[in-house]
Amino acid sequence: MSLATYPPNYESFARMQNELKTSDQVTVEFIIPALEQLMLRHISKEARILDLGCGTGQLVQQLHIRGYQTTGLDASKELLEYARKNAPESEFILSDVREFELPPIFDGVFSKDVLLFLLNIEELTAVFQNVYAAMQDNGLFVFTIPLTDWLHEIAPPIFDHVNVNDECALIEIFYYKPEERMWEIKVTGFELIENIWKRSDTTWLRRDFFLTEVQSGLEKVGFTDISHYNLKDFGADESAGMACFVCRKPSLTR
Numbered sequence: 001m002s003l004a005t006y007p008p009n010y011e012s013f014a015r016m017q018n019e020l021k022t023s024d025q026v027t028v029e030f031i032i033p034a035l036e037q038l039m040l041r042h043i044s045k046e047a048r049i050l051d052l053g054c055g056t057g058q059l060v061q062q063l064h065i066r067g068y069q070t071t072g073l074d075a076s077k078e079l080l081e082y083a084r085k086n087a088p089e090s091e092f093i094l095s096d097v098r099e100f101e102l103p104p105i106f107d108g109v110f111s112k113d114v115l116l117f118l119l120n121i122e123e124l125t126a127v128f129q130n131v132y133a134a135m136q137d138n139g140l141f142v143f144t145i146p147l148t149d150w151l152h153e154i155a156p157p158i159f160d161h162v163n164v165n166d167e168c169a170l171i172e173i174f175y176y177k178p179e180e181r182m183w184e185i186k187v188t189g190f191e192l193i194e195n196i197w198k199r200s201d202t203t204w205l206r207r208d209f210f211l212t213e214v215q216s217g218l219e220k221v222g223f224t225d226i227s228h229y230n231l232k233d234f235g236a237d238e239s240a241g242m243a244c245f246v247c248r249k250p251s252l253t254r
């Protein structure tokens, strides 16, 4: 029996996520240029942007520095504590992506490495609906998601990610079950606290979706101008099978 919880529990891993996962360097060198191409050049310089599943807030801060009005939303209280320190002038909301309700104020919504934690197409479509409701007409929604269509060709059944610095280590071992399109991620973290190494373990579940499922979910909710790209074309890890979707909330007065 799997002991995985949903949303994934970051409680004991917040420091490792903050120090080892999305650094300012990765954000500036990889994410901002991709986002510039897919979203930023198409919206105004003062636009309001929502980072859905913002984690520890590095991207929120980089967007704030560039003049955007930024909000981060995440289900993890512990990650948001880091986000508030990393991006002290931005707004943060503790909420589940499946349940949030915000007025239609955002010109852009971005979500990276978050929707893969949703375990079925109904939940994914519910998130699309919430995003749509929170967006201005003509707003752009950009998100990453792993596509079954690509993973089945390339995914090894097991692989791992290891991230280490002097005081933390994070080991994630991914086991893929192709028949269920599910990934079980066994996570082990170590952090040095007052000269003693503390170990934490958990399991996260994630899944992938067919291209047609994602496209029809977006269309059902009302998004238009839907396109998708392979993240490896933006320099991402080739084994991840990750797509980046871009779509628009149409203007009803157009």
Ligand SMILES: C[S@@+](CC[C@H](N)C(=O)[O-])C[C@H]1O[C@@H](n2cnc3c(N)ncnc32)[C@H](O)[C@@H]1O
Pocket (backbone or CB within 6 Å): 007, 008, 010, 021, 022, 052, 053, 054, 055, 056, 073, 074, 075, 076, 079, 095, 096, 097, 098, 111, 112, 113, 114, 117
């Ligand atoms: C792999 S991290 C990615 C964080 C950040 N987007 C980045 O790229 O660095 C996944 C994030 O999604 C958040 N998350 C996962 N499921 C969520 C849900 N149902 N509602 C809100 N946040 C969720 C986690 O708390 C975590 O911050």
